[in-house]
Amino acid sequence: MTYLETAAQFYSEVAQTPQVGLCCVQSTPLQLPGLKIPLLMQEMNYGCGTTVHPTELGNQPTVLYVGVGGGLEALQFAYFSRHASAVVAVEPVGAMREAATRNLEIAAQENPWFDTSFVEICEGDAFNLPVADASVDIVAQNCLFNIFEPEDLTRALKEAYRVLKPGGRLQMSDPIATRPIPVHLQQDERLRAMCLSGALTYQEYTERIINAGFGQIEIRARRPYRLLDSQTYNLEENLLLESLDSVSFKVAIPEDGACIFTGKTAIYAGSEPFFDDSAGHLLQLGIPAAVCDKTAAKLAAIKPLEIIVTNSTWHYSGGGCC
């Protein structure tokens, strides 16, 4: 069996017998006015964060959702795009497609606004998405790409890039590792399927997104997710996994490198009313301006005594001067 087949078998099991604690997180699933999430669907919440960012879902975007699970996020996306096939959900595991179909039928009974036609569940996988080039506004995946070995992750990212319209968004939530995961755990296929041992470091993860062609990444959240304790996992030291919610844009990579927004700001504290770096960044005296990490480093290097760069908040949702 390949590790992908092991993962498929694992998800077939947890589709038939939901494991409530499998990917449990402290935060409750996103609640929205008039949205009732069926209990069975909640029990099959196998995501480690959220890919649904309510303030950014105006104009009924089309969504390609990879790895449908119990259908929770497909339903949440459909809340914002209420028309037939607004959300195309791709899933290779038959039992999971059946579970999601059943859960969405229950959702239709409990939510007068929802029609099951809004979510089209298709057989397929992350490496061959069943839609044309440049045809969707959003590709989303939650807690799936971390399962992939690095070369497969790159294939999946490139496939997402292919189907996105120019300017389209890849919305992801995945575990990341605070230091490289030792090989003996990486090779444990069941742990990998459980989203516990395939995670890359933040640096590697973001590099692979950029290498697939995405010119801008915005970090929406970064929080502790799981501890791989030294005894259970045969490690020299405990290893913390975090979950990272991100949105990556299909825009050209600037000549000086991609922009990654992590919530940093730059504040001009000099003797003039403002500072203009002649490269598109205008800082008003004393007023924080959101900047990407690349620009933050450049500005701090130009005027180390007059420009203060604040720490990453790991929460960024727009604005700024890049």
Ligand SMILES: C[S@@+](CC[C@H](N)C(=O)[O-])C[C@H]1O[C@@H](n2cnc3c(N)ncnc32)[C@H](O)[C@@H]1O
């Ligand atoms: C960790 S679960 C996440 C489910 C869902 N996104 C959620 O948040 O609840 C991973 C999902 O991806 C599916 N999956 C496994 N291998 C896949 C592949 N190669 N391509 C697409 N989906 C896959 C699994 O069957 C499962 O439904």
